[in-house]
Structures are given as structure tokens and as C-alpha cells.
Amino acid sequence: MWNPPIALTPEEHKIAARTRKARKFFVFLREHRHELLDATFQDTLAATYSAEPGGKAPVEAGLLALATLLQAYGHVGDRDAVELTVMDKRWQMVLDCLGAEQPPFSQSTLWNFRMRLMTHNLDKILLERSVTLAEQTGGFGARQLRAALDSTPLFGAGRVEDTLNLLGHALRKAVGLAARELGVSAEAILEEAGLVLVGHSSLKAALDLDWGQPQAREQALRLVLDEVERWKTWLEQHQRLVEEGGSLKDVMATIAQIVTQDTEPDPDGGPRGTRVKQQVAPDRRISIEDADMRHGRKSSAKTFNGFKEHFVLDLDSHVTREVVVRPANEPEHAAVELLVETLEKPPGLLQLDIDLGYMASPRIVQWAEQGVYIIARPWPQAGPLFTKDDFTLDFAHGTVSCPGGQTVPMVPGKNAQFPASACDACPQRPQCTKARLGQGRSLYVREDEQFQCKLRAKIRTQRGRASLRKRTAVEHAISHHIAHQGRRARYKGLRKNQFDGRRHAAVSNLQVAAHYVEERQRAS
Secondary structure, eight states: OOOOOOOOHHHHHHHHHTTTTTOHHHHHHHHHHHHHHHHHHHHHHTSSOOOOOOSSOOOHHHHHHHHHHHHHHTTOOHHHHHHHHHHHHHHHHHTTTTSSOOOSSHHHHHHHHHHHHHHTHHHHHHHHHHHHHHHHHHOOOOEEEEEEEEEEEEEEESSSOOOOHHHHHHHHHHHHHHHHTTOOOOHHHHHHHTTTTTSSOOOOHHHHOOOTSOOOOOOHHHHHHHHHHHHHHHHHHHHHHHHHHHHHHHHHHHHHHHHHHHHEEEETTTTOEEOOOSSSOOOOOOSSSSSEEEEEESSSSSSEEEEEEEEETTTTTEEEEEEEEEETTTTTTGHHHHHHHHHTTTOOEEEOOGGGGGOOHHHHHHHHHHHHHEEEEOOOSSSSOOGGGEEEEEEETTEOOOSOOOOEEEEEEEEEEEHHHHHHHHTTTHHHHHOTOOOEEEEEEEETTHHHHHHHHHHHHHHHHHHHTTTHHHHHHHHHHHHHHHHSSSSSSHHHHHHHHHHHHHHHHHHHHHHHHHHHHHHH
């Protein structure tokens, strides 16, 4: 186990004095590293390594954990992190290697440690350690959680391409894998397979079409699909490549996925006519190198490509309890199930502040029934006609009454239908429905309608509206996190980006802890 000194040496005092104003994080991490890396946590990290005779001396896992946090704080890659351990005294102070002329670890060691963190879900424990340290520093004891849920777009690191370029990219990758497996050049494979488009630097330039013509896109698609068929024909003669090479099999599955999701028969294109689908597939793959990236929508007018990053924020201690990264096309409420363990952690959940997107999760109503105070806007009811606010919903008797005094039964999750005879004769009909005569007004009663009624009643009060305005603190906390992590994903894939989000959240939590220390020093 790594046991660096707790007290600062005279040289470290000098470095800390010069660093304390501009880069307080280094000083805080040096002074509190022994609290962050307690014996239990270090034993958990070390347990992921197996004892092997021979080889190089192992690098302490605690040291690598600190280096991982410093990487996030400094926005540096593995190569720069290794160099900074011998070039930057602040890094040396934190990692207990002042004056070192050789790095204490290599790039591969740091990469290996990061993979182990993700494999064993230890990045979550690292985040939890930062939460514990921040709350101890701020004087927060055990209490029920007052939390907020929110999300922000995370733009993917993979290249987003249209259908033609996706197919071309996948074909180039497949040819390269086959050439490496056979030990020949890619050019030889291209010639043998009869591929005429893939070998060029630009697929669309190789097509040599007049893109201003109306049928150019359909013609280009047919030519690219013909290229795909030629490649499949060649592969049929080399079946062992697909059977033995897992990577090549994955690429061929990707090609099949793109053809299925992006193309459809063209009714005007003859027996082999194919066109790009008129509508985007719901779960469309948009990148070859990052299979998890998706088209997303932050609002009706704002789209993005990549992921959604979800946060659990503690409204009392201002720390981030958990970070979850999901595909951009996945609705917000789907992430709630992944956050249940964090939100229900003893001693339990007291209050939950959520955005409207999380409302569709059945967990929200369950928590409300269990006594959790939910702060959220209800589903909007705006419109020129009578809304649910103008109707009287009697949940005790299972009835709903319209503004005209007509009462009908209601069942949650179904439409309550008012009789046409009553609606046709009602003087308020123009304000209630635009349905033709002979058809009465219908009112959809949501399964969680009783909960929605409570939210609508709450928002009509001054106190209820004031509670919604407190959400600005949540936005500030996310802005602080994004200032560190950035809007663009550092890695490709969901799991790696969740790791990155968690370690940046840990850095933010430690900065919150440093702020508590500074406030305590000022008070004294």
C-alpha cells in the first residue's frame, strides 16, 4: 500500500506557497491525499492486480489514482501526464516524486490502470471517495438526500458520416483487416476483389457524378451497394477470414446494419432500385469508429450528435453523486433506473428536483407516493381550448366533470369520453373542442394524473414557484463541471466517457472540498 508522508517538506511548503493562489487544487490534493486514498480504497484498487513473479516493480495503485485525477484537472493525455511527472513540480509534489528524473510510471501502466478502473467499476468508488471527503470537509453528516437530476449534451468524438461515406469507411476498414490477416497489401486485396471505389482518398470523388442531377444520389447509392456486393462475393471465397477474425466479422455486421437502417426499395428505380430512406431510423448508427454515438435533440430546434450526460447533484453539499452517460437518442427518463442505487442509498431520498424529461419514469410517482418531495414542472397544458385545469377530476369516485357540468367515468391511462349529445348542445363547445358535430370531447387521463394535479396545484403557489427557481444552482453546478470536462467527448464509447465524466466529477467535488477548507480558514 502507498503511504506517502502526510506533513509537507520545506521544499513542498515553498511550492505550495507559490501554487496556493493560482492552482489551489494541487495544494489541496497534496494535503488531503491520505484522506482520499484511505487503506480500504487502496486495498480495493490493489485487489484488481494479481501477483506475478518477475517483471518490473509494480506501481502503487494509489499513485496512479492521483495521476488520473491530475490528468482530468489538466486536460492532458497519457503521454503528457508521464512527462509532467518529471517536468512539473506541482505534479511531483502531489505524487511524492520531487526531484525525480525518471517518470514513476509509463503510458502503458496508466492506460492499464484506467482499463482496470472501468472493468471493476472502481471509477464509481473514486467518485464516492471524493464525495465523502468533500462532505467531511464541509461538516455534512449522515442525512437524507436532497438531490437534483439534470442532463447535458456531450458531443461525440467519432466522425459523423452520411450513408455513402459510412459504407465507404466500413469497406476500407474491412479491406485493411483482411489484408493484415492475409499478410498482403490492401492494394492487392482491392485488385483481387474488383473494388473500384474504396481505394480512392474520397469515395464521392471516385464516383465521378454530377451531384446537381436529381438522380445522382440514388445512382451513387447503387454504385456503392454494388461495391459492397463485390466485396461480399470475394469474402465468400475466404470464409475463414470472417470465421476466425472477430474484428472483420464485426465490420461486416456494421455494413449490414447500415444497409438495413439507411436504405429502402425505390418504387421508381426498377427491380434493383434502392434509395436512401426518407426518414431517419430511430436508432440510426452515425459513426463507424464509435458505435454508441447517436443523433440527439436537446430541444425542438437544437440537435446534436453523441451522448447525454446525466448528473445526480447533492443540493446541500453541492457535490456530484453520480454521472451516467447514455446515447443521445435515449430519453432522459430511461436513465433514472441507472441512478436508483445512488438516489436510494441510505439514509434515503428526501427531495428530488427534476427536469421535465425525467417525468415519464415510473420511479418518480413511486417516490412521490413514498413521501419524497418532488420538485418539477407538470406536463404543459397550454392551448386555445379548455385544458385539464378547466376540468374537475375526482379520483376518489373515478369521475371527471367538464366546465359545462357533464360528468363521465375516468380510468387512468385511458381517454375519458364525453357524450356527443351533451357536447353538441353545449354553449361552450367552441371553447372546448374542434371535433365535428356528433362527436364529443375526449380527455386523456394519464396514469400519473393525480401526481400531475398535485404538481399543477403546487406551481400555482408562491412557495411552489420559488422552489422551481432554486434550480439555477443546479445549472451552475453543471456549468462548473462542463468547464472542466468540456462539451466534446474525450473518448469513444459509452463506458469510457462515463469514466471520464466520473473522474471530472471527482475533480469538481475535490474543488468543492477545497472551497470549504478556505471558508473555514477565513472564519477562523
